[in-house]
Amino acid sequence: MDKIAIRGGNRLSGRVRVGGAKNAALPLMCASLLTEGTLTLSNLPRLADITTLMRLLVQHGVEMNMDGDESCRAAGRQGLTIGMDATGVNNTTAPYDLVRKMRASVLVLGPLLARFGNARVSLPGGCAIGTRPVDLHLKGLQHLGAEIDLDQGYIVAKAPNGLQGGEVVFPFVSVGATENLMMAATLAKGTTRLVNAAREPEVTDLGECLIKMGAKISGLGTDTLEIEGVSGLHGAEHPVIPDRIETASLAMAAAVTRGEIDLIDARPDHLGSAIEAMEAAGINFSPIEGGLRVSCSELVGTDVMTEPYPGFPTDLQAQMMALLTTASGASMITESIFENRFMHVPELMRMGANINLHGRSAMVRGVERLTGAEVMATDLRASMSLVIAGLAAEGETLVNRVYHLDRGYERLEEKLSACGADITRIKEQS
Numbered sequence: 001m002d003k004i005a006i007r008g009g010n011r012l013s014g015r016v017r018v019g020g021a022k023n024a025a026l027p028l029m030c031a032s033l034l035t036e037g038t039l040t041l042s043n044l045p046r047l048a049d050i051t052t053l054m055r056l057l058v059q060h061g062v063e064m065n066m067d068g069d070e071s072c073r074a075a076g077r078q079g080l081t082i083g084m085d086a087t088g089v090n091n092t093t094a095p096y097d098l099v100r101k102m103r104a105s106v107l108v109l110g111p112l113l114a115r116f117g118n119a120r121v122s123l124p125g126g127c128a129i130g131t132r133p134v135d136l137h138l139k140g141l142q143h144l145g146a147e148i149d150l151d152q153g154y155i156v157a158k159a160p161n162g163l164q165g166g167e168v169v170f171p172f173v174s175v176g177a178t179e180n181l182m183m184a185a186t187l188a189k190g191t192t193r194l195v196n197a198a199r200e201p202e203v204t205d206l207g208e209c210l211i212k213m214g215a216k217i218s219g220l221g222t223d224t225l226e227i228e229g230v231s232g233l234h235g236a237e238h239p240v241i242p243d244r245i246e247t248a249s250l251a252m253a254a255a256v257t258r259g260e261i262d263l264i265d266a267r268p269d270h271l272g273s274a275i276e277a278m279e280a281a282g283i284n285f286s287p288i289e290g291g292l293r294v295s296c297s298e299l300v301g302t303d304v305m306t307e308p309y310p311g312f313p314t315d316l317q318a319q320m321m322a323l324l325t326t327a328s329g330a331s332m333i334t335e336s337i338f339e340n341r342f343m344h345v346p347e348l349m350r351m352g353a354n355i356n357l358h359g360r361s362a363m364v365r366g367v368e369r370l371t372g373a374e375v376m377a378t379d380l381r382a383s384m385s386l387v388i389a390g391l392a393a394e395g396e397t398l399v400n401r402v403y404h405l406d407r408g409y410e411r412l413e414e415k416l417s418a419c420g421a422d423i424t425r426i427k428e429q430s
């Protein structure tokens with residue numbers, strides 16, 4: 001297994017391009033199942049999770065066409081371009097082997113059920129950040145008339161006469177359930193209202209792509225979505241939005257070194273209150289042509305609580321904690337979305353951070369400096385937090401289990417070393 005070695009202390013400076021958003025790309029790819037037309041997505045990030053979902057879609061019978069990719073690259077456009085044609089779908093089962101690798105696979109459920117009237121999708125199970133049930137997805141689909149059984153670890157869903165529009169009130173906000181239901185409702189008979197829907201930019205991006213495919217959706221960006229079902233969708237072309245989590249992660253990487261970098265293609269309007277939290281910690285943001293300049297000369301403690309968008313994202317909690325370990329003063333970080341998302345805490349403490357955990361909150365008292373250590377993380381964002389800590393630490397930090405990082409950060413070590421970080425990937429011979 002590869003490792004990442006970081007020698008901390010270098011001040012970052014330079015320009016980095018932010019890639020396409022993983023968490024927008026995954027549901028967008030699943031939307032290809034809704035039509036016989038070709039859905040062409042561009043600005044897809046080149047990440048392990050994208051490859052896993054391509055594999056799942058191909059086994060359903062989706063044809064992947066990369067012909068457009070060459071011309072996009074020739075035109076200087078970054079990211080991957082794929083044409084997806086789901087005309088020949090002949091298998092509505094999503095097997096355990098692929099679903100267990102990536103929970104987002106459950107997003108094939110709504111589209112398959114809506115277009116084919118049946119789907120058999122493995123239950124994803126828990127993961128490193130919590131139990132993560134999919135009950136809201138299932139209850140929502142039942143509201144639209146689906147019959148759902150659980151059989152030998154699989155969700156078996158049927159709607160032989162098609163789905164029927166209805167009102168689904170989510171008891172709390174779920175990004176995935178909103179996306180699954182929104183996709184399913186595009187082909188239901190009648191109108192569906194999703195109340196207490198997620199407002200994340202990735203949900204809006206999916207909605208905008210579905211509209212290009214012929215769906216009738218209103219209320220995007222608000223907590224109530226109205227979807228008027230249509231009899232069929234058609235192909236479309238859609239660029240994936242830039243990754244707001246990568247944007248903020250890179251901003252924090254620069255800030256922890258008291259550096260200054262330009263983030264090309266960054267969308268500050270997608271950062272919600274994360275930008276205010278980072279400003280409160282001492283990071284300065286200024287718009288530049290085509291992006292955002294980030295600089296920092298001093299970090300100060302601040303309190304943060306994770307919330308659904310536009311609140312501070314849980315996907316930035318670990319990175320924010322790493323940033324605040326060397327800030328002056330204390331910070332209280334509260335995780336309100338997932339019950340087990342503090343796996344980075346003991347690793348940061350091994351690097352000299354002063355953190356006390358009390359249930360869902362962590363009290364971080366800023367220390368003068370961190371020291372490099374061999375560390376390991378159990379999930380993607382926790383791994384990024386260790387990279388951020390490593391950039392600030394004295395001496396060498398060795399981050400194990402780099403495959404977590406590769407699921408969500410494209411060429412991270414290249415991007416950071418282009419800005420002056422001393423970071424290398426150590427390839428492990430297998």
Ligand code: EPZ
Binds near residue numbers: 023
């Ligand atoms: C999405 O996961 C993201 N993944 C996650 O990104 C992100 O952390 C999360 O939203 C929250 O923002 C993708 O977009 C592919 P949820 P999702 O449904 O949709 C509970 C990353 O690092 N819940 O909004 O699965 C759930 O357990 C990742 O890139 C139920 O109880 O998250 C959690 O506590 C990891 N029942 C809360 O709701 C359900 O049926 C919010 O989860 C669904 C969710």
